[in-house]
Amino acid sequence: MDEFKKEIVKLLAAKSFAVAESLLEVPPDHKMGDYALPCFTLSKELKKSPAQIAKDIVKNVEPNAMIVKIEAVGPYVNFFVSSEKLAEIVFEDAFKLKNDYGKSLIGRDKEVMIEYCGPNTNKPLHLGHIRNMLIGATLSNAFEACNYKVVRANIINDRGIHICKSMLAYQKFGHDREPDKKPDHFVGDFYVIFAKKSEEDPKMEEEVYEMLQKWEDGDKEVHALWKKMNNWVYKGFDETYTNLGIKFDINYYESEYYKEGKKMVMEAIEKGLFSKDDDGNIVADLSQYKLPKKVVLRADGTAIYVTQDMYLAKLRFDQYPKMDKLLYVVGSEQNLHFQQLFKILELMHFDFAQRMVHVSYGMVNLPSGKMKSREGTVVDADDLINEMTGVALVEVKKRYPELGEKETMNRARIIGMAALKFFFIKHDPMKDFVFNPAESISFDGETGPYVQYTYARISSIIAKNNGKVERAINYSLLTEDVEKRLIRKIAEFPVVIEATVSGLKPPLLSRYLLDLCQAFNEFYHSCPILQSDEELKNARLLLASCTRQVIKNGLTILGIDYLEEM
């Protein structure tokens, strides 16, 4: 919509009112106009009252074909754009570009890696992982829509004491059984068994450390067990990823890198970048960044998490030398860790440190209360996915009892996942929130199904017209206020996608879709489509069709499917 802003600036400049485009704003109420110029800042310069300046502008500046009306309201000058021109500009884009409408070129083929999920292989994925993956996947899609090349990366925590706990319990109590349920849950059960049994038998705590030692020494038997159980877990994870529509381009396994950071630390210590503390640990002094010091290598020479992270960051920039950004989607409890990691790398003179970003997010809770793994109130990801599908299933059956079982299930799954995903994504990542399954599945309110429903509603209207949408229409017919508002909303879409990417804020996109759907439903309510005269019908059908296209493109970025009928 830059066209209109530019035109306004040009009009003003012609009468020697020098105004920057950025000064123009959108009035709080559309009835006031499409753009507004507050005259306060001009007041000093011209030594007149803002209201007087507004009047002067209106007196001197003539409307034209694009800007059809100019009004002074107090200290503001309000501009009204030609709805005909507006419709023409928007529809030319939206209707022609179809699935590409809204896409942006700001990425210019730059590479971005987005790391998300980060599971442990001792137990199934939980509620927190769902939030993580949905943020990661949405950002990935949004970056792609802005013409970035996106590498979706997963970091898998496949080693360590917690993994050995599941392994030891299986070794003792598993009797070589094969999984008789979803295999990651099967493994997770042994993690729980360990917790119980080790209370009765404290010796198990020692045994588990022995097992970790054996693993690190490359003991064949332990490694065989480790591989077997991890493979079960991966199989289970894959199922969950598929159900959620999550994909990765590359997996990084902690077991392959955990020792590698050591060399980096040793080199840095020779350059005098790190020092030793009293216990012999190697420490990065970050006081110049006003951060607490950080141990980067244990006194015994073993690596810790940052050591591995340092190496992995370097590895990734070696693998993708042109990488413009490396995003880590990781919970807010690790804020300090990432601040330290980035500054340590800066201290080591890696210029890529500037290109790393921590995408932080808060906790998800349930109405039943806080989620704590120690108290066993962790909400399992698969359980939640099944619950959502189940709730949706009841609704679908109620409305379409005659539908076949396969189609019923398909719709239930699509609606259930839309409810889940939309509810998660619409919340500001920074904030904790409570996930309410019942609320999320509602067709009313700010929900995924509401958006899907609007899509289906438009589809049904178009289907009633035998699927025909005329492209050549008389733009001057769309003069109603609600029509204009909807057109303007459609025009906003490309801006929203760019803002989602530049601000790393998935909620912007979901909020936008809600606004769009609401604008459509208002339009629909007050402007009959199919019952209008031929010309007007065609114009409104095109408007509806463009709206549907934007909903589809938006949902696609959110990883949400749409239905032609609900």
Next chain:
RNA sequence: GGGCCUGUAGCGCAGCCUGGAUAGCGCGACAGCCUUCUAAUAAAAUUAGAAGCAAGCUGUAGGUCGCGGGUUCGAAUCCCGUCAGGCUCACCA
């Protein structure tokens, strides 16, 4: 105790970066929203059901934008202080 984050209607949230006109949205509450057909009826009113682009829409009520200062012509927005909650300050990840 230090650092980071959060505090906006009964509840759930957006707006804050980049200061402007009456602070938006959703849930909940309350009041409303067209036509046709079928049934009950002598008819109408009415009620119930179905279909119609129809799980949607409109309106009303509901606010010390945590609190106190400051900057500014103007502050939910910027600055300082303060209170409350979360996270964090490991040789965990």
